[in-house]
Amino acid sequence: MPDSPPVNLPPENRLSRLDDEARWRASRRRHWITDIVVTLVIVGLGVVAWYAYPVFRKHQAGIAELPDIQKAVGSVRDGLQSASSKFDQWTTDQQIVRDRTEQALRELRARVETVKQDAGEAAASLTERVQSELGSKVDKVQTQLAELQSNRKDDQERIASLERDLKEVREQTARQEQDLNAVRQQVQDQEALDQRQLSDVTDLKQSESRDRHDLDRLNDKLAVERVDFEVSKNRQSDVAPGITLAVTGIDLPYQRISGWVRLAQDRRTIWIRNHGEQEPVEFYGIADNRKRELVITHMTGDSVAGYLLLPKATGTAGNAPAS
Numbered sequence: 388m389p390d391s392p393p394v395n396l397p398p399e400n401r402l403s404r405l406d407d408e409a410r411w412r413a414s415r416r417r418h419w420i421t422d423i424v425v426t427l428v429i430v431g432l433g434v435v436a437w438y439a440y441p442v443f444r445k446h447q448a449g450i451a452e453l454p455d456i457q458k459a460v461g462s463v464r465d466g467l468q469s470a471s472s473k474f475d476q477w478t479t480d481q482q483i484v485r486d487r488t489e490q491a492l493r494e495l496r497a498r499v500e501t502v503k504q505d506a507g508e509a510a511a512s513l514t515e516r517v518q519s520e521l522g523s524k525v526d527k528v529q530t531q532l533a534e535l536q537s538n539r540k541d542d543q544e545r546i547a548s549l550e551r552d553l554k555e556v557r558e559q560t561a562r563q564e565q566d567l568n569a570v571r572q573q574v575q576d577q578e579a580l581d582q583r584q585l586s587d588v589t590d591l592k593q594s595e596s597r598d599r600h601d602l603d604r605l606n607d608k609l610a611v612e613r614v615d616f617e618v619s620k621n622r623q624s625d626v627a628p629g630i631t632l633a634v635t636g637i638d639l640p641y642q643r644i645s646g647w648v649r650l651a652q653d654r655r656t657i658w659i660r661n662h663g664e665q666e667p668v669e670f671y672g673i674a675d676n677r678k679r680e681l682v683i684t685h686m687t688g689d690s691v692a693g694y695l696l697l698p699k700a701t702g703t704a705g706n707a708p709a710s
Contacts, residue, residue: 481595488588499581506574510567517563524556610699617692623649626695632681634691644683644691 528549535546616626623633629651636645642664648657653673662668668681675698683693 484591484595488591492585492588495581495584499578502574502577506570506577510570513563513567513570517560517567521556521560524552528553528556611696612699614695614697615693616695617690620689620691626681627697630679630695637686637688637691639686639688642686644686648681 531549532546535549614627616624616632618624618626618632618634620634620637623631626632631649631651632646633649634644634646638644638661641661643661644659645661646659648659648668648670649655650657650670650672655673657668657670659668662683664683664686666682670679670681671677672679677698679698680696681693682696683691685692
């Protein structure tokens, strides 16, 4: 479009053409202004998005970690409940084993006494019967020999028969002595068997004692106690015996803190830098090599709150499930 109207147009047409050009130029200026404003808005939105995207990613990562932390806490709680139920079941089983062991010991002692009594009575009865039979037969033979000595010539055959009878009596006596020795050997074998059974029962009790000791040590490692705390900013607070927590910085928008934990017994300091909520700070004692956990659950502009998981004292964890 030309910038000036043609010279050969009539005056009326020239004025109309100048008005159209003026309106067109005004419309064109408005379009330029609108394009510039839209471009500036788009650039501003891009700058805001470029600045806010890392912040959004950090918040998204923190929110994504919350279910994992809750699952970890739930798994620890389930592990403790499972260990407690297993300990109760083990205690019940051990009580049943002890009852059965005591019952077996009582039955074993009663059987030993019965066997000894029966063996003694059988041996006494056998000895008395042998002596009675042997004495009567010997007396009979001696009487008959005395009678036969007066009539030696006439009763040679009877003497020979009596000698055979005497020989049979001696053989029978020898067999009865062998039977008596066999009975005595059976009594000795039974006593040896009873001693072995008593030794096995003793070994079983010792094994039970070792198992109980191992289980007590395992429960001492698994047993923990929770200590809640609230600490102000820029102040040192004893959250547990020998454990001091100091919070030096609180980033409330990002839910992160900085500070340190002092372990008096180990004489060492654990530094905390940009640590978020529900993220446990794990550390181990040098003396007992057992784990401690410090968790921040809530924070404000000038204070934080949370809890500390500590191992229970040795000797008390084994009694906790039973009570």
